[in-house]
Amino acid sequence: MKEIICITCPKGCHLKVDEETFAVTGNACPRGAVYGANELRSPVRVVTSTVIVEDAGTSSARPQTPDCDSRTGNACPCKPAGAVLARRLPVKTDRPIPKGKMFEVMAEINRVRATPPIKVGDVLIPHVAGTDGNVVATKNLP
Amino acid sequence: MDFDVVIIGCGVAGADCAYELAKYDLRLCVLEASNDVANGTTKANSAIVHGGYDPLPGTKMARLNVRGTAMMGELCRKLDVPYRNNGSLVLSLAEEDDETLRTLYAQGLANGVPGLELLDRERTLALEPNLSPAVRGALFAPSAGIVNPWELCLALAETAVRNGAELRLSAPVTAIRRTAGGFCLSTPKGEVTARYVVNCAGTFSDRIAAMVGDRSFAIRPTKGEYFLLDKSEGTRVDHVIFQCPTPAGKGVLVTPTVHGNLLVGPNAVPTGPDDTANTPAGMDYVRASALRAVPGISFRDNIRNFAGVRANSDRDDFILTESAAAPGFFHAAGIKSPGLSAAPAIGPELLDLLEGAGLKLKKKENYIDSRRRVRFHELSDEEKNALIREDPRWGRVICRCETVTEGEIVACLHSPIPPVSVNGVKRRVGAGMGRCQGGFCGPRVQEIIARELGMDQTEVLMDWEGTWVLCGETKGGSAL
Amino acid sequence: MTEHELVVIGGGPAGLAAALAAWEQDVRDILILERDNQAGGILNQCIHNGFGLHRFQEELTGPEYAGRFIDLVKQTDIQIRTDTMVLDLTRDRVLHAVSPRQGYEAIRAGAVILAMGCRERTRGAISIPGARCSGIFTAGAAQRFLNMEGYMVGKRVVILGSGDIGLIMARRMTLEGAKVLACVELMPYSGGLTRNIVQCLNDFDIPLYLSHTVTDIRGKNRLEQxxxxxxxxxxxxxxxxEMVFDCDTLLLSVGLLPENELSRQAGIEIDPRTNGPLVWENRETDLPGVFACGNVLHVHDLVDYVSAESEQAGIAAAAYLHGNRPAGGEIRLVNGTGVxxxxxxxxxxxxxxxxLFFRVRNIYRNAAIRVLDGDAxxxxxxxxxxxxxxxxxxxLPKVLLDRVRGNVLTVEIEEAPV
Incomplete structure (x- = not known):
């Protein structure tokens, strides 16, 4: 028997799942039974991280953006202090990947470089770590 | 000889010596162990300018306290250091305190403290309505005040540097040798020779003295712990509020700061020379003691605790003298409370001692005796706009809590004594001093330091050597 | 002095949603003032997923959630002015702001929406004893370093507080190669969402110590223990x-505080329990024409609720500008047992x-929320x-409200019989 906490809703039922039959007890609703069985059979997670932006430079040598667009909230031209040309691009796997592959996925994410322009949803790594998930951008990088 | 005079230590005492000596045609050097000035006792104390009724009449402490306090207003005006002459009250909270107040009053008169008054309960409460209803009366010292101690030190040191003094940071003195007609001091950055040496090494001054074979005194470092409360508590009292002193010290005080916060502390516990840790017992004691005098203090609004180490010694007085063991070697040691108040008078005192020992003093012709620092939030709308038009960075607020702009941070990074750490910037312009304690502005200040000083952001320290902030980049390295 | 119909202070999720809602109510002159160099607020550094389940029926990351609102704003004539810090707000709705491009300026607003968000409680706020070494970060500051600037703050980490940001950072630091030794929580229960306990701690075998706290911090220069x-x-x-952990980093996730310095300057009444303005059902403060929404009003758990609340404030600000005021006398809400x-x-x-949004004081199972009109x-x-x-x-639907006789309603928790 494996004990896990159900995360389907905020209640947090303490489930007991049989490792062979995947039978679930301790669940207050049917969704708990499904979660419990899946969590033991093939647990999956979405991985979110960042990737290095090519040519963003270090903070001391950051180029200044030539123009600004007040409506989109993009950078202002005058010697900015904040992370204007972002050094990192946020990314995620576009679907949950097997939990056991999280660190493998991270290793691939750490190797890849993003080159602007990039749009939300652009694929940076297809079929990451041999899964059916792709690593995609979660922010626009003009 | 490289220098006529070398000062060891750039706390407020060393800085005032440098400031006074730099008025003369001398080759002058200040050696500071830390990577910034004001980084020991000077940055962590009550920030009080005492009236001068505490020290026993006839002591150097009594004389220099009253003199230093009298000089403080003009000095701070000249060097643009935040100072407020808000006066102090010593409270009587029990019958036996009445006698103590009378003793302090008599001492104050003997020491020449101006304007002292014994107040009855009504007048005390009229001045400070938030005091405990148990208050019976108070000793009022109108000459007392509050000051920004690290900015005072910085201003003195900057002025000395602008007038030609050489400041070497991260240069702890590790050994001292007598040479023909002077001394040779070893530091990790090389040797320095000088005819005269002034020991202003604070809690380490006995160790420095021992390097020339002088074991005539010992420092007994004594820790004091504090609470610094949000500006929402800053008007809880208007004067510096003391309770009656005990043999351990002047007790826990409650005071506004020149920045508008409320400062509460300290206790007094023997410790090592650089132990600035806070303890549960110390904080509990300070909290409970302060509430006896000012019951309404909301400690929920605390924004920071800190501890400072007083350079108490085994003597009852400041040690301001030429070393008997090493002629030409002078001490400004054991500068305990009221050391900050006395600081403006310590430099002139040392100057007299050095002159008496044969140092030739010739006034400099073009001595710069002024300093200005632009504080954006204090400017008028027109002045703000003029600055921003000139350099847009003055319009970018980096520290939201204290309204410190990028312009101020950049200016301090190119000042006579540029900071090399996040806290160094904080001590100069106040960024990170507010209620969020640098949570928002810390990363941006780091970035500006790296950019302006041409270093990698991972090299920027929180404060003294070894206080690294970042251990590297994510993804295993640089994007370059 | 320039004039605008509606000025929104803050371009995070609250400000963006409020401005969009006002736009949809035909307010055409809207200015958002944002202190950071981009819109989106704290969502820009919250790169994890779990946002938008209520609002968009899909799981988005923080930047994606913010991006959707920014895209919507781009389709309007709403102006966002970044790098702009509001320094003062007067009772007659004049804002004093400063920015590199506009300099110091005064702006008169027909209506104002406060959407400044919140800040993290610090080491000082809870007076943690110990050394003054480096290596102690609020979780949010570490999150900014890690996710936006691309820097690691340490390699061996202890986290104090089991709020969601702390839990999220436990996972982020672990995935980036740090060793998270423990998450320490003062209360006997976690302050974070269960899914975060499971996915951020349990997934990586990070122990959670409930009813524990940090009692000493050791380190001469950098944190050591x-x-x-x-x-x-x-x-x-x-x-x-006592348990001693050898670590170089302590992250604090010990609570959030609404940032109401501007509100206080304007003399707006603050509720000491929320640390946010006291508001009517339309999120109007006691200063007419000034509304508040999002984390500046009260700290939320879910950004979806921030958006919903902010839309209410935007709609109410539009109604105010169109001359429509809510009718009827005041009914006060009182916090009963457990609220x-x-x-x-x-x-x-x-x-x-x-x-009605509220928080309970304790963990309850099989309990009930009761609303009382006097004793009834x-x-x-x-x-x-x-x-x-x-x-x-x-x-509480209108039919129910219509039946209220008194001018005080009490909300309380009825515990299940043991």
Missing amino acids: VVVSQVDGNRSPIPGT SYTVPQHFHREAETLE QIARFKREHMAPGEMENIK
Whole structure:
């Protein structure tokens, strides 16, 4: 028997799942039974991280953006202090990947470089770590 | 000889010596162990300018306290250091305190403290309505005040540097040798020779003295712990509020700061020379003691605790003298409370001692005796706009809590004594001093330091050597 | 002095949603003032997923959630002015702001929406004893370094506080190669969402110590050790229970505080329980024409609720600008047993459906929320599970409100019989 906490809703039922039959007890609703069985059979997670932006430079040598667009909230031209040309691009796997592959996925994410322009949803790594998930951008990088 | 005079230590005492000596045609050097000035006792104390009724009449402490306090207003005006002459009250909270107040009053008169008054309960409460209803009366010292101690030190040191003094940071003195007609001091950055040496090494001054074979005194470092409360508590009292002193010290005080916060502390516990840790017992004691005098203090609004180490010694007085063991070697040691108040008078005192020992003093012709620092939030709308038009960075607020702009941070990074750490910037312009304690502005200040000083952001320290902030980049390295 | 119909202070999720809602109500002159160099607020550094399940029926990351609102704003004539810090707000709705491009300026607003968000409680706020070494970060500051600037703050980490940001950072630091040794929580229950306990701690075998706290911080320069002790029922450390962790980093996730310095300057009444303005059901403060929404009003758990609340404020600001004022006398809401605050704190008798947000003081199982008009119960809502870390909400329909006789409603928790 494996004990896990159900995360389907905020209640947090303490489930007991049989490792062979995947039978679930301790669940207050049917969704708990499904979660419990899946969590033991093939647990999956979405991985979110960042990737290095090519040519963003270090903070001391950051180029200044030539123009600004007040409506989109993009950078202002005058010697900015904040992370204007972002050094990192946020990314995620576009679907949950097997939990056991999280660190493998991270290793691939750490190797890849993003080159602007990039749009939300652009694929940076297809079929990451041999899964059916792709690593995609979660922010626009003009 | 490289220098006529070398000062060891750039706390407020060393800085005032440098400031006074730099008025003369001398080759002058200040050696500071830390990577910034004001980084020991000077940055962590009550920030009080005492009236001068505490020290026993006839002591150097009594004389220099009253003199230093009298000089403080003009000095701070000249060097643009935040100072407020808000006066102090010593409270009587029990019958036996009445006698103590009378003793302090008599001492104050003997020491020449101006304007002292014994107040009855009504007048005390009229001045400070938030005091405990148990208050019976108070000793009022109108000459007392509050000051920004690290900015005072910085201003003195900057002025000395602008007038030609050489400041070497991260240069702890590790050994001292007598040479023909002077001394040779070893530091990790090389040797320095000088005819005269002034020991202003604070809690380490006995160790420095021992390097020339002088074991005539010992420092007994004594820790004091504090609470610094949000500006929402800053008007809880208007004067510096003391309770009656005990043999351990002047007790826990409650005071506004020149920045508008409320400062509460300290206790007094023997410790090592650089132990600035806070303890549960110390904080509990300070909290409970302060509430006896000012019951309404909301400690929920605390924004920071800190501890400072007083350079108490085994003597009852400041040690301001030429070393008997090493002629030409002078001490400004054991500068305990009221050391900050006395600081403006310590430099002139040392100057007299050095002159008496044969140092030739010739006034400099073009001595710069002024300093200005632009504080954006204090400017008028027109002045703000003029600055921003000139350099847009003055319009970018980096520290939201204290309204410190990028312009101020950049200016301090190119000042006579540029900071090399996040806290160094904080001590100069106040960024990170507010209620969020640098949570928002810390990363941006780091970035500006790296950019302006041409270093990698991972090299920027929180404060003294070894206080690294970042251990590297994510993804295993640089994007370059 | 320039003039604008509606000025929104803050371009995070609250400000963006409020401005969009006002735009949809035909307010055409809207200015958002944002202090950072881009819109999106704290969502820009919250790169994890779990946002938008209510609002968009899909799981988005923080930047994606913010991006959707920014894209919507781009389709309007709403102006966002970044790098702009509001320094002062007067009672007659004049804002004083400063920015590199506009300099120091005064702006008169027909209506103002406060959407400044919140800040993290610091080491000082909870007076953690110990050395003054480096290596102690609020979780949010570390998150900014890690996710936006691309820097690691340390390699061996202890986290104090089991709020969601702390839990999220436990996972982020682990995935980036750091070793997270423990998450330490003062209370006997976690302050974060259960899914985060599972996915951020349990997934990586990071122990959670409930009823524990940090009792000492050691390190001459950089943090070297933290001491963790168990606490008793009064949250006092129990001597003899100390555990020492060798670590270089301590992250603090010990609570959030609404940032109401501007509101206080304007003399707006603040509820000491929420640390946010006291508001009517339309999120109007006691200063007419000034509204508040999002984390500046009260700290939320879910950005989806921030958006919903901010839309209400935007709609109300538009109504104010169009001359429509809520009708009816005041009915106050009182916190009964087990309730630590409610938002709104009062409402107009003629209000349409009243949606009430609040937090409970304890963990409850099989309990009920009761709404009382004097002694008479007018509504009762069963709940299988309630916790202080999870904001509750109930809806009181107009038919119910119409029956209220008194001018005070009490909200309380009825515990299940043991």
